[in-house]
Amino acid sequence: MPKVTINNEEIEVDDGTTVMEAAAQLGYDIPHFCYHPALSIPANCRMCLVEVEDNPDLQPSCHMPVNDGMEVHTESERVVKARKSVLEFILVNHPVDCPICDQAGECKLQDYYMAYDAQESRLRTEKVDGVKVYPLGPEVVYDGERCILCTRCVRFCEEITETDELTTAQRGDHTEIRTFPGQELDNNYSMCTVDICPVGALTARDFRFKCRVWLMNTTDSVCTGCSQGCNIHLDHFRNEVQRYRPRYNPDVNDYWMCDPGRYTYKEVHQDRLEDPMVGDNVVNWHAATQAYVSTMDEALDTFEPSERAMVLSPQVSCEGLHQARRFADEVLETDRLYMGGKPGGESDDLLMNADKNPNRRGIEYVFGGLEAVDSFESLVDAMEAGEIRVLHMMNKHIPTTDDALRARFVDAVADLDLFVLQAMHRGEMVFPPDHRGDFPAADLDDPTLVELADIALPSSSHAEQDGTFVNEDGIAQPFSQSFKPLYNSQPDWQIFGRLGDEMGHSLSYRRLADLREEMFGDAEDDAKPKTLDDKQSKSRAPADAATQPTPAE
């Protein structure tokens, strides 16, 4: 193992370690633009130049492997001067339009300028003109003047999605990013190029001019778009989700997430069921609970346990499902459980899964397997046969794209004696949304199930509560509350607690931690989802993140 001396500190590192990685292990953060830990290394930005003794040229630390006995200086006068110069060279043709740039506030160029340059400008020459609003594809807009040509986006499309849409065109300071003729940047991950763009050259159409980044708060969360459970930064401002950004987790999604998943944040705000409803009347929670107690008490007296059923939603957190299990068991006293959720959809080899529900494995975990949970089709059959008279349904997703089956279900619901719906939305959300993240109007206008419900209770989205999803690989991933429940909604686990208490059972918890303790605490080790050990920790570090510090993105 080679030993290298960095700024007079010696460190022994693995073969093939680059100077930048070795420096990171010693705690030196070497500035860089083009280097990205998940991409190949072109060493073209020259920001990470360091001085290597006995070498006349400054060396790019991202590319230079460590040799035994090498002596490196990352903070010498020459290096500091070179960094300053590289920043000055970048600014020669950079428009410095930070006031109207969406990247301002999270821009590497801004940060590095303040950290390493911050001198009076020596530039008097005219700048090279570039394209200013150039759509590379349906999601991504390019600004050629802000671009520093680090080629991260080009390499992303070559190496991660392997779709090869992008290249550099022209040469010298006229170089710009372009799509190849006849192509557009239209892969499932195109907005990742916006994330990895270190400056404001690539912006997402969805987020352009929407919110200054310094106004937003960020919560660590999990994407609900599919069963992959990509880790995200949930950026929100004034109780409104502004965007999702992927959060690094080598076990789940690396640095990436898909475009359709990104747009699922719109579900948090679109077409929400805002207030509890009894029949056609908007009521408050007290009235809704009272109505529930009186109708359900009567129904429990009238119908056998086998005539009562519950539809579970794999959209709901483990905490909500745990409460659902207790509620079915203790209040409804039924074991007729059926699988709800969204129907399957598009998938690919990278991150997108066909199962569009984030927590199917959570149902499996909470209910000790999926054997106890029957298919939606068998629910419809049972309802049509008149076997089910009382139905408590979580979320109004109908897990099929078969129109006939959907119609049969709706008809059967109309024949129920008691139908309770506990849902986020009024209408049916179709997934994935179309390319601009909009949901087809026809589907939003279909509040049939809400109208049919004797009692409809508004539940909160994952942004409004703490919770846990278990992804397809069995990794339990906690997510945090970003803002308080919107409108009059409540988290599912609290709704069940409230209803259960009122029905005379002790179902509520003072703290979510108590519920989690009960849910996970005495589980057998092999039955536990992989990362439940840190279920209550506030640290959101990825499960098996490298123990060695690594260079930043």
Place this chain on the structure above:
Amino acid sequence: MDEKILSKFFDRDDGHKLEVYEDHGGYDAARKAAEMSREEIVNEVKASNLRGRGGAGFPAGVKWSFIPQETEEDKYLVVNADEGEPGTFKDRQIMQRDPHQLIEGCIITAMALDLRYCYIYIRGELKFTEDIIQDAIEECYDKGYLGEDIFGTDQDLDIYTHISAGAYICGEETGMIEGLEGKPGKPRIKPPFPAIVGVFDAPTLVNNVESIACVPPVINRGAEWFANLGVEKNGGPKLYGLSGPIKNPGVYEAPSGITVRELLESPEYGGGMKEGKELKAYIPGGSSCAVLTPDELDREMSFEAMREVGSNLGTGCVTFVDQDTCMVRLAARLAHFYHHESCGQCTPCRDGTGWSAKVLDAIEAGRGRHEDLDLLEDMTGQIEHSTICALGPSLTFVVHSYLDKFPEEFEAHIEQGECPFPSWSLDDTKPAAAE
């Protein structure tokens, strides 16, 4: 120089034909090399003091010895015929008038290093030489000089010509390799060097046309004879291209280490400056070399001698500059060249070349300030040690040498607010001064 080695057919219209070449002992060197071991050939080239003739002057034999001997994959020879250095026009003469010497050089090089394929990477503007070289290659295939088991050895060799899509940077060896692979000409980071990972990721030898053309004489007449034609560490005859306001501009063959004065003044070569022209400066080997003043006229044309004064022998094609030339304008012109040819990969070169060109333009147009001179010196100095290839640093040498050698001209521009050489002025609104 009495006997012409590299330029013996330059005056003949039929020098490019195989029969003429063979009448003068052509392909004897290849036959001789076929009898020699690989090691003997390499050692002979090493002993000949042949220096790379493309500009860097790396000893050819040493470069050859970097090619790994036993490899599973086929190895490549790439002949750099992308002659694009401003002021340089020597390789095209070989390609046009004596292509068989080049091909014979390729054959011997391939025998020495077991190179299976050879690409001659020709500058796009020199398309006409491709036809000539291609005809010569056909002649060789007909004779069995190329193909399988050439000259009775077990060496196979195929030669292909490739026309560059056109960029100065493709003359840089790794930029050339990228271009050959069909990619934009953007130099690679070294190491790995092409000798290990070259074209199509195989070991590759990249040599200049003139370097390869020197190989047959080395083998034919021995390393000692070749080395004795030059000076210490710079062996053999060399082609010199002379340009500028001199009596006889053109390409001349002369020994390595000849003085610049002899090249300029000897009636055999340049014949002196034109009537009424006085020498003010000269660029020894293409635009990327630092400019020198007449007091360095007695310098030897060797890599060591030129490096002593901070310049370079480069390609050996000398550009003479006369008294009426505005050096600021010349520096600006060259800066524009490097700006135009920068591939755009590395930040310092991509943005620094254009910036310096614009600053030089401003000074030339009389809009300069005294602090611009410090800015130029400082800013171009930061390009020098921080880029992937040598294009950016070339601009550093250029700007620094013009600032260093002709500071008074820069000062004059700034103080007078206009170019003191009216006929060279960038400002078209002013009438040129009457002669």
